[in-house]
Amino acid sequence: MRKREDIYYNRAKKAGYRSRAAYKLIEIDRKFEILSRAHYILEIGSSPGGWTDVLMERTPEYLLCVDISAKKSDVMPYSIRGDVTRESSWNDIKEFLDGKKMDLILSDAMSHTTGQHSLDHASSVNICTSILEYGMEVLRIGGNVMVKQFQGEYTNEFMNQFKGFFRRNYITKPGASRSESSEIYIIFAGLLDHT
Incomplete structure (x- = not known):
């Protein structure tokens, strides 16, 4: 394990976070303040729970965690199992939300990597x-x-597909991300009314 990874792993362990990924969300929030007015949150790819730990510290009014390996829970933070590439899982999410509208949707979800960048990039898109x-x-x-x-090669196309639905968009890579990884976090801020 690399030295920088050791730092974040050890920090997470001391702070009681379930994964070092907690520091990615903390750093992004310090820069963009995405959690400051988020009372109703949908977290996708919630396992192993580092982000959930951070979110619960902010005491949201409502937090639904969705993961392909989650066990259903009717206790806050609420959780359901789902594959968000399937419409049936979104039907389950909408049924669970029962008409609630979210202030923030967060996703740290990723399919199992193959080691082939083009395939992993396409899967993430x-x-x-x-x-x-x-x-x-x-x-x-x-x-x-x-x-x-x-x-990767489809990132700009992805950005162009959705940026018109929002007031602003950003790309960031927190320091807690591995330097050799191509992972980035894309923020779309301020959903516009397109009705």
Whole structure:
């Protein structure tokens, strides 16, 4: 394990976070303040729980965690199992939300990597596209979305596909990310009313 990874791993362990990824969200929030007015949150790809730990520290009014390996829970933070590339999973999400609109959708979801950048990039774009296409149905006007993606040849196309639905968009890579990784976080801020 590399030295920088050791630092974040040890910090997470001391702070009681379930993964070092907690520091990615903390750093992004310090820069963009995406959590400051987020009372209703949908977290996708929630396992192993580092982001959930950070979110619960902010005491949201409502937090639904969705993961392909999650066990259903009716206790806050609420959780359901789902594959967000499938419409059936979004139907389950919408049923669970029961009409609630989210202030923020966060995704740290990623499929199992193959080691082939082009395949892993395409897979990450597919996940992000599904989250934006379906997620906007449960996002309030003015709400924000942040997704993880392996940056590559389709990133600009993805950005162009969705940026018109929002007031602003950003790409960031937190210091807690591995330097050799192509992972980035894409933020779409301020959902516009397109009705």
